[in-house]
Amino acid sequence: MTTLTLQQAYQHCQQIVRNHYENFPVASWFLPKKLRLPISVIYAFARHADDLADEGELNDSERYKALEHYQADFEKALKDSYSDNPLFFALTDVIKNHQLPTNLFFDLLTAFKMDTKTKRYANFDDVLNYCHYSANPVGRLLLHLHKQNTAENLQNSDAICTALQLINFYQDIHQDIQENNRIYIPTNELAQFNITEQHFSEQINDVNMQRLMQFQTERAEKLMLSGTILGQQLAGLFGLEIRMIIQGGLAITYKLQKISNVFDRPRLTSRDKFVMLWHALRKTT
Template sequence: MAVDHYENFPVASLLLPRRLRGAVRDIYRYARAADDIADEGNATDAERLARLAAFRAELHRIGAEPGSVPAAAPELAPIFAPLAGTIARHQLPITPFFDLLSAFEQDVTVKRYDDYASLLDYCSRSANPVGRLMLHLYGAAAPDNLAQADAICTGLQLANFWQDVRVDWRKQRIYLPGEDLRRHGVSEEDLAACRLTPAWRALMAFQVERTRALLHSGAPLAHRLPGRVGLELRMVVQGGLRILERIERAGYDVFMNRPELGVRDWAAMAWRTLRTFTHL
């Protein structure tokens, strides 16, 4: 599951083949740095977008001159010099990196999602590129695999959103689709007041079940990926499912009790991972 605050990213996991760990670190370093620009600190929106534009310029340079070391500004060289090498060495597509950047730019400018379709579109750029890059690293980027990886990554992203409703509210963000809030009779004032009402529980139960279905739909991918790679993916999926279980067990109170994975959760995830996926 998560490493530090960039959740659901299997950074240099011991389950990953050693030959891929450096590449994963390089991708993670890029994603985390861009995510921090969008989310952390006290910069203005204009300043954040300008810094992300510098990332975009470096990506264009890498795309135009594959394998070259970008002539980046000194502060960007530690990110883009190794990333350029990883992209060239593993013949990674450049589009997922642009997609991630687009999502981080959207984090700066968009604070609400009126419908589920627009939220899925955001996830297609904020989460799915990670899974797609991993499949390219594994040499397993077949269309069926990519589709199921998308389902897993979107499911993990949504699980993180439902886990972090209160955290995101403090950043003036709401990822719960507006259409679902209206349908269940939950207002932004209810979120601000942390009202744990029957309407709130019904709303969250709906989100949890829909997210669980996404994770289930992508889970067969772990059967097809061999060895430690498949094991890694099983553990990642189990982490997302476990977060959803914790939300349910808390009675959907994510206001006062942010669901987090403890030692017992990790033990349960490991046990489930070692069993067949027919139990998912």
């Protein structure tokens, strides 16, 4: 039997990135070349878990079991420092070489498993708890890769990543319920604005719905702004990348607040991207 080489394992992960190029963070190409490969491996890990949670014809129970098997295989790879699965073989090498906390990978898997079981959130704290697992580990891993994982940086990164996750929710409010029966806006806030689930499934764009989404986006914007100092403090290409990510989130938030139909998905134009880069280079918001 042919033994899998580390080079083959990394090539496998790079192919996953190429297959999902449209979803791979464009700003990551601002990163130092030496970090693009480990980031592609981390992306491949999360991408496959996301596919298990959302893609295909499995029911939620089957998806949960598939994610449990995925986690067990990952745990075995960590124990053995090897796996016949090229993704896990490459990932264990990345974790070892960059001294990455393994709990952050388990946090991501927790979020994917939550998606198979939790379809509604009672309050905003519950949504923040989900973001703690689904979004914050990504920023923390980037900081660990760059050896910039101070307590202050981690806190600011959490604010940015949670805000980005919320903004992503607000772009997909109809798609989430239509495709996965999920609503990420707290049920107590739906009641506060006299919103029913039919607003989401039937795309009812009335005044109450507009007020609800204005409230959501303004809160996400404040959260994003609370973490922007991270982009100012990080130097070099990594700092530029973080500032571009922040600018992108703020640009989408602005469009969400100005859009007439809350179910329309905003798009960034070439001009928007130029303005984002201008602010990122000047370190302004």
